Amino acid sequence: MIEAVGLTKRYGQTVAVNNLSFSVEGGKVTGFLGPNGAGKSTTMRMILGLDNPTSGQVRIGGKLYRDLKDPLRTVGALLDAKWVHPNRSARAHLSWMARSNNIPARRVDEVLDVVGLSTVAKKSAGGFSLGMSQRLGIAAALLGDPEVLLFDEPVNGLDPEGILWIRKFMHRLADEGRTVFVSSHLLSEMALTASQLLVIGKGQLISHSSTEDFVSRAAENTVKVRSPQLPLLREVLIRASAEVTDADTALVVAGMDSDKIGEIAAANSIVLHELSPQTGSLEQAFMQITGDSVEYHTGIETEAKHALAPTAQ
Amino acid sequence: MTLLAVERIKLFTTRSPWWCALITLVITIGFGALIAGTAPDSVAIDVGTTEFGYNFGIAVIMVLAALSVTTEYRFGTMRTTFQAVPHRGSVLAAKAAVVGLLALVIGELGGFGAWALASVLRPNNDLGLNTAAEWTNVAGVGVLFAIAAIIAVAVGILIRHSAGAIALLLIYSLAVESLVSLIPTVGPNIHKWLPFNVADKFLRGSPGAGADGPPPSDAVLSPGWALAYFAGFALVLMAVAIGVAKKRDA
Numbered sequence: 175m176i177e178a179v180g181l182t183k184r185y186g187q188t189v190a191v192n193n194l195s196f197s198v199e200g201g202k203v204t205g206f207l208g209p210n211g212a213g214k215s216t217t218m219r220m221i222l223g224l225d226n227p228t229s230g231q232v233r234i235g236g237k238l239y240r241d242l243k244d245p246l247r248t249v250g251a252l253l254d255a256k257w258v259h260p261n262r263s264a265r266a267h268l269s270w271m272a273r274s275n276n277i278p279a280r281r282v283d284e285v286l287d288v289v290g291l292s293t294v295a296k297k298s299a300g301g302f303s304l305g306m307s308q309r310l311g312i313a314a315a316l317l318g319d320p321e322v323l324l325f326d327e328p329v330n331g332l333d334p335e336g337i338l339w340i341r342k343f344m345h346r347l348a349d350e351g352r353t354v355f356v357s358s359h360l361l362s363e364m365a366l367t368a369s370q371l372l373v374i375g376k377g378q379l380i381s382h383s384s385t386e387d388f389v390s391r392a393a394e395n396t397v398k399v400r401s402p403q404l405p406l407l408r409e410v411l412i413r414a415s416a417e418v419t420d421a422d423t424a425l426v427v428a429g430m431d432s433d434k435i436g437e438i439a440a441a442n443s444i445v446l447h448e449l450s451p452q453t454g455s456l457e458q459a460f461m462q463i464t465g466d467s468v469e470y471h472t473g474i475e476t477e478a479k480h481a482l483a484p485t486a487q
Numbered sequence: 488m489t490l491l492a493v494e495r496i497k498l499f500t501t502r503s504p505w506w507c508a509l510i511t512l513v514i515t516i517g518f519g520a521l522i523a524g525t526a527p528d529s530v531a532i533d534v535g536t537t538e539f540g541y542n543f544g545i546a547v548i549m550v551l552a553a554l555s556v557t558t559e560y561r562f563g564t565m566r567t568t569f570q571a572v573p574h575r576g577s578v579l580a581a582k583a584a585v586v587g588l589l590a591l592v593i594g595e596l597g598g599f600g601a602w603a604l605a606s607v608l609r610p611n612n613d614l615g616l617n618t619a620a621e622w623t624n625v626a627g628v629g630v631l632f633a634i635a636a637i638i639a640v641a642v643g644i645l646i647r648h649s650a651g652a653i654a655l656l657l658i659y660s661l662a663v664e665s666l667v668s669l670i671p672t673v674g675p676n677i678h679k680w681l682p683f684n685v686a687d688k689f690l691r692g693s694p695g696a697g698a699d700g701p702p703p704s705d706a707v708l709s710p711g712w713a714l715a716y717f718a719g720f721a722l723v724l725m726a727v728a729i730g731v732a733k734k735r736d737a
Binding site for chain 2: 240242259270273
């Protein structure tokens with residue numbers, strides 16, 4: 175549904191998005207993942223025709239955004255929840271948007287109801303909390319009952335309840351067959367929300383795969399085993415060509431899943447006290463993969479060392 | 488028509504246009520009443536004098552018009568607008584039309600209001616609208632307000648920041664034009680062609696000697712051509728603004 179070909183955006187000397195090509199399919203939540211400053215928002219603005227690409231193009235259902243008739247009926251987007259006039263009421267904000275795309279006025283009350291803002295519809299949007307603003311932004315995105323939905327960092331700054339609500343909401347939209355494209359800089363959040371992952375760093379495509387694949391590729395999967403017969407166990411596992419490392423009173427096994435380890439132990443009549451798969455931290459994995467592409471390195475480790483050096487001596 | 492309705496909803500669902508409209512009316516009518524009320528009975532005031540307040544009213548109208556654009560940039564609703572309607576030219580033209588229309592209505596209310604109030608205060612002066620020039624002087628206030636509003640919308644689109652746009656508009660229309668005529672030799676010749684000076688020529692024509700109020704405009708165009716010149720200036724500025732907005736990232 176969304177197809178980018180060679181999308182590039184330059185601001186003077188800086189390249190925000192570099193030759194990005196991808197396609198986002200319908201009926202799924204596709205996560206758009208990358209560290210801050212990776213070019214996610216710029217890409218989204220180019221999809222919506224707000225920023226002009228330096229070269230390349232992006233099409234929605236085969237059309238350029240500016241060629242869509244009543245675009246809100248095809249693409250709904252929440253790029254920034256604060257893009258609302260603070261003195262204008264929630265209903266008035268949605269009313270002019272509805273009017274501009276020939277959407278019936280009753281739809282305004284419908285979407286306000288969907289996001290649970292009916293009771294504050296006449297209140298000025300300036301007084302809304304971040305969570306309420308986010309809901310208003312989602313209402314605006316849903317206004318035209320669009321096929322394609324874009325959300326830029328929708329859970330940023332929300333409380334756990336709000337995060338859960340948005341996550342469920344996006345799943346519902348995808349289950350209805352819509353194309354949901356949502357950006358985030360948090361892999362842990364995306365792992366719960368998205369079934370497909372588009373990962374970028376420094377404006378370039380790093381990977382495009384299912385979330386599962388990305389996570390399993392990213393995280394090093396090991397199994398921790400404890401047994402009173404450790405030396406024997408180590409021997410048989412190595413013979414079965416597993417990578418084994420000692421960790422105090424346990425073994426950490428790589429390159430073999432827990433099923434296989436259990437079977438080998440049983441075949442050799444070895445007692446096991448623990449057999450637990452270990453998943454590497456997603457954040458660590460993500461940083462490993464996008465590591466070289468982070469725009470602003472903090473050098474926090476070196477700084478910490480310098481700061482601690484005097485006290486250590 | 489849809490776009491006009493959209494811009495109308497946007498304009499009237501915030502507070503600043505209402506305040507600006509009110510202030511414009513108070514200033515335009517108030518100055519007329521002030522002069523009519525304080526001038527000694529021995530001095531006869533004419534129709535042109537009652538419209539003296541338009542100089543200040545037009546400034547407030549330009550604030551209103553510039554704000555209608557710059558607040559949209561300030562709060563990001565311009566992006567939402569371009570997202571809803573990707574044809575930026577039509578959106579901005581519709582905005583200029585709606586704001587211009589509002590300015591026209593305010594100007595007519597202010598122009599006729601000032602004249603009517605002065606007529607009540609000075610029953611002994613001849614303030615009847617007997618000539619075409621006198622009609623222009625009263626009814627033309629709304630027309631000038633509308634054109635000035637379009638200029639301000641264009642400046643708002645080009646500058647995008649409230650403070651910058653308003654400062655430029657006010658300093659230019661209230662001070663710069665008259666200061667230009669102080670430049671030796673060429674100053675007065677340039678001044679004859681500056682838009683707000685030419686606009687004044689349309690409104691007041693060349694009042695006879697002895698009339699109250701500021702000196703007549705030194706523009707050389709006839710009142711009719713002066714109006715065309717002022718309107719043309721606004722349209723060119725608007726076309727430039729739309730061209731820039733189309734190329735720029737929102």
